[in-house]
Amino acid sequence: MSKRIVSRFAWNLPCYLEYRAWLYKAKIINLSLNGLLIEAVIPGYREDDDGVIIIIGGKKIDCRVVRKEKNLIGLQYEYMDIDTLLTIKEKLIEFSGDKDLVEEEFTLLLEGGENV
16 A cells, blocks of 8 residues: 555535435535545445545546545545646645645646555
């Protein structure tokens, strides 16, 4: 298992989670350039179903479930449009106050770094 080098920042933001064509209210607990941690209740969730969609402000982000513990769900981004990615990057700069760190992690992400 590789060590995570990407920074995560707390972000208490309501969103929606789409699972099997149903929408569920959720809350983003923290996020990074690689993924996010949300809090949600998903009735009937099965471990072998790992694809979900997060909807924030009308933008859809395809995600893969990487861990689930009770109501906390760790997600890794699979696909999002460039505008959404850039918005997340700007929010991370705002939260961290460390533009250089976020820019470095963003460059690693674009280069396909394994730990990002």
